[in-house]
Amino acid sequence: MNTSDYVIDVRGVTKKFGTRTVVNDIAMQVRPGEIYGFLGPNGSGKTTFLRMLCGLLTPDGGEGQCLGLDFRRESAEIKKRVGYMTQKFSFYEDLSIEENLDFIARLYLMPQRKTAVEKSLERLGMVERRKQLAGTLSGGWKQRLALAACLIHEPQLLLLDEPTAGVDPKARRDFWDEIHKLAASGLTFLITTHYMDEASRCNRLAYIAYGNLLARGTVNEVVKAGGLTTWEISGENLAALAEKIRGLPGVEQVVAFGTALHVSGRDAEKLRASVAPFMSGAQRWEKIESGLEDVFISLMETAKDNFS
Amino acid sequence: MNFNFQRLFAIVLKEFIQMRRDRLTFGMMIGIPMIQLILFGYAINSNPKHLPTAVYAADNSVFSRTLIWGLRNSSYFDITREAHSVAEINTWLAEGKVQFAITVPVDFSRKLLRGEKPDLLLEADATDPSAVGFAQAAVSQLATTVINRDLTGPLAKLQSSAPPFNIISHQHYNPESISQYNIVPGLMGVMLTMTMIMITGLAITRERERGTMENLLSTPVHPGEVIVGKIIPYIMVGYVQVILVLLAAKFLFNVPMLGSVPLLFLLVLLFIVANLAVGITFSTVAKNQLQAVQMAFFFFLPSLLLSGYMFPFRGMPGWAQHIGECLPLTHFLRVVRGILLKGNGLAETLPDLWPIALFLTVVLAIGIKRYRQTLD
Helix, strand or coil, X not given: CCHHHCCEEEEEEEEEECCEEEEEEEEEXXXXXXXXXXXXXXXXCHHHHHHHHCCCCCCCEEEEEECXXXXXXXXXXXXXXXXXXXXXCCCCXXXXXXXXXXXXXXXXXCCCHHHHHHHHHHHHCCCCCCCCEHHHCCHHHHHXXXXXXXXXXXXXXXXXXXXXXXXXXXXXXXXXXXXXXXXXXXCEEEEEECCHHHHCCCCEEEEEECCEEEEEEXXXXXXXXXXXXXXXXXXXXXXXXXXXXXXXXXXXXXXXXCCEEXXXXXXXXXXXXXXXXXXXXXCEEEEECCCHHHHHHHHHHHHHHHHC | CCCCHHHHHHHHHHHXXXXXXXXXXXXXXXXXXXXXXXXXXXXXXXXXXXXXXXXXXXXXXXXXXXXXXXXXXXXXXXEEEECCCHHHHHHHHHHCCCCEEEEXXXXXXXXXXXXXXXXXXXXXXXXXXXXXXHHHHHHHHHHHHHHHHHCCHHHHHHCCCCCCCEEEEEEECCXXXXXXXXXXXXXXXXXXXXXXXXXXXXXXXXXXXXXXHHHHHCCCCCHHHHXXXXXXXXXXXXXXXXXXXXXXHHHCCCCCCCCCHHXXXXXXXXXXXXXXXXXXXXXXXXXXXXXXXXXXXXXXXXXHHHCCCXXXXXXXXXXXXXXXXXXXXXXXXXXXXXHHHHCCCHHHHHHHHHHHHHHHHHHHHXXXXXXXXXXX
């Protein structure tokens, strides 16, 4: 793939707040029509990275292009073609749904403003509620309004910062269905999230912790790259067993999942050696494929050791 | 990014909608002028009557008795005390027991009958000068009519429209008398300073605090569009206040309007914009709305105290005058008082216009420079 074929193609992106490096030498390539998931713990630099992409923050280092434009020098032009949805609802609560959409459409100098607002209201299913103040909407509706407002100027790239935080599962699912529909029509998405089910709905992922990019690729690639071996244990007295296993050499994670226990570690041999004595117990042991969550937690733990 | 009038209009429109929805702020914009008008205007200004007065009639004659009777019957003076010495009068004035003291000298009636125009001493506690002016005028009026009534028969030749005696008035404690006419026009400047700075001071900090700034910055909007777009709606609010004050000045306080009101209307624009620019600049510096309000007060207090609104400008020490000269309110007070009370035209107001314009330019430049296009 040619460099210019990427929607986002940046390298060495770095941002410092004072002496603290919040984003450290990150490279990212996002293909057109792709839903790219951006994961990482709180404060890992995801929001900072998005803000740099759309010109809200000035990067301290890095180069590359976004939509074929130099992301450091042409942020004014990038702003016109990118939709950015902030983590916190950032439209005017004292303006109605329609007024908010109209305001944004005006700022982007939409030639067919009225039609665009009308279309957006229809797609939102808010034609009847257009006069309702945005502040009185529920979390799920606010998020849908925010998405609609980000789309009104027909951007080519959408940067969504934890779009589904605090939204109920049904609304979240609907939201993701919408994203997939939009991606199918050629829009490119870069989405930050904490939810693993959402991560698995992305085409590709990047995992960032403490400002460093730790893994990237498809879900399977990331899981594989994690190199984690996981055992699932089911049966009685799991809590007592967990206490015994935790802390043994090679055992990196012991996670309780209701009726089962997941024990994982990167060194498969060491792990096996450590847990072998317990396998003869009443519980059932089974080697399973590691989950994304296990991998991420493992990555995060490693990162903590390396960087903090 | 170029300045674009369509985007500017978008901001203006949005601000108007938000202004309409924000009942409290809207109430404040109309309410503050009204409250100030009533407090500063009526409380200080109304033509005060029934002022406590002491009389020292050293000359116990028919004329002095008539005079006292006349004063007693007027609505301006309540004769609450009769003194028996000058010392008593001085004490009462000093203690604020009486507002006025009238002394009829020993040889008053003798001199009057001889046509020698005797002196009548009117002493006033002028710490509150607005309370004194009207009453003083009343004395001379009253004295003439009352005394004339007693000058009958052979004394009729002494009657005249001018008082047959001299009224010597001493204003104690405050030699520079601020007339009430000063206050109402000045109030226009004071309330514009207060409300304009306060409201726009909140304008950008509110966007930042509510998180809407992040959204605004991610759009192609130009800083100038945001700042000017936020100023324009409040210019109109400012004019509503100006109209309110002018109507009150004319119909409630009968303030004379010698100069051109349209000229005042034109010039007040400069002052309004200067204050709005201060507010906007504050809000680009302030981290939150509370800080913006504090900064507004920080600016408002010296404006109130050092502009010549509260105290006579020339009575202040040099350093205070220098600070005062930097404040737009100082110059605007001169402009508005000049136009309304002295009938000044454009030429006479020019020396006070350019300092406001200079102030505006500097402040606006700081504001646009400080307005951050990024969140850094």
